[in-house]
Amino acid sequence: MNACDAARERMLELSYGELDGPSAREVRAHLEGCAACRAEWERMEATRAAMRRLGPEPAPPGEGVLLAAARQAAGARAPRPLLPWLRLAAGAAAVVAVGGVSLRLLSERPAREAEAPLASPPAAGAPAPAAPPPAPPAARPERERLAARPEPRARPAPKAVAAPDRLAEAKARRSAEPFGGAREEVRRPGAAPPAVRPEASSAVEPAGAAPLADRGPAPAAQRRGAARSPAAGEAHAEAAAPAPAAAFAEALVAELQRRRDEGRLDEARRRLDPCPGGDAARLAWLDGLGRARRLARTRPAPGGEVTVDHWYDDAGRLRLVRVDGVGPEGRFARRIVLDEAGRRVLEDPAGPPWPEADLVRRDPAAAFWAPRRCEQP
């Protein structure tokens, strides 16, 4: 029986090719002479053969992102004769770059993956495209930068309407997609160059660079479209009386949803190791340049969990937060709408203001890629 035990010990290894030549021969010799073990061997082989019919699973898409991430990471380490200073900087920030900046530049779609990070860098050496990059003041419209900040330095809306050229400039330089709500829709008919007319744009421009609401009609756009497509004059009236906050929020969601449906925003998701106070899951919609237009963070909460879902306009300003959670008293939801200056103009349902510390007002892409933050006991 001992020989049989020994043989059966090793049958598995023999079957999976893990035995060296002499050992394999030994086991095979035993099988030749032992009917019981041979029967066992045949059963095993038959079972394996049957189960092998399941075959391998084809790997899902996503390899492009990995390889681009690897190129970024490797590039940060590889010798770079032309730009030694850059290598130094990259080396110092290498870990951060791998987890953060570089991945933000990536898109699932190979075409954009190739062009997006390289085609139109906002400014040479700008580290984080998702945040307003710290560039020379002369290089970008000062007013846009200021307006993107949350401090209540409210700029009168009419000024922005009166400065389409500046915005067009900014667009050209940064491939930005200003989503200023109704005002933005107004501005374009007058200021936009021919290339951004409906349909004409898609073939010419990189996917990330097309302006809002200029793509072919989607259901969401049609719902809102009636008020927007008419002549500039009518729309001007709409601009003078800004749409209610709730309608703006709805339009923002619909617009970003449409871009997502059209593949102009990529969805990225992360699951994180659970820890007290830390995010358990994150979701982001990233544009071709890796800027997040939506960021949802889910974390455990007493008695359940809470998801805080941020929506950003084309200038990167936080305009809508949707909170959704389950707590000891059941399910709750909250909607917070913010204006261009970052003030909360609507909190629905009313109640104590949602903690400011919970909102990601700036650089949502960085928040998406950041390591989880745990509460210190």
Added chain:
Amino acid sequence: MPGDESDERLFERFRRGDAGAFELLVRRHRAPLFTFLVRLGVDRPRAEDVLQDTWLRAVSAAQRWEPRARFRTWLYTVARNLAADEARRAATRRAVPLADPPVEGAPPPLDGAAAPDPGPDRRAASAEIRPRLEAALAALPEEQREVFVLREYAGVPFAEIAAITGAPQPTVKSRMRYALEGLRRSLAELGVGAGDAAPGSTGT
């Protein structure tokens, strides 16, 4: 063919800045790792998440890699832990799915990931038998299924399975034997006989 260079050498090359080496690793291990996750019972969208997360961790890990670990062992250990986290979180996530905000005007569910088409030939050949094989696999106790899937579908040797699962090698092999025996019984009950299989073929 990805070539014969060891995983560890390739990863070392990647550490030194050769992205092409990483590509070879991805080509070599990405599909088997995904197969491992799916056969383990992780549903596809989550398996895709875990897959991607695992590889992104490999990219970041290059900075502080300690060469004493085998690359594949590391890879499967990370994926296995992430999958276990997924399973633990599944219950709470069902209560409030991240992809399903309740606010009016909310977008449709974000999980668009359907099962990929297996291709016409496989579809035809496996239409009847495939669900039964999957059922047999699903009927195994988890620790047996894990060992079987790692060895049979991911091609991980027993010694590495021991390292990945944290069980001694004899335990791993004993789980494997139980798994094969359990599968044989299930297949018989499900009416999949040896005649359905291609006889005499021995895997590697």
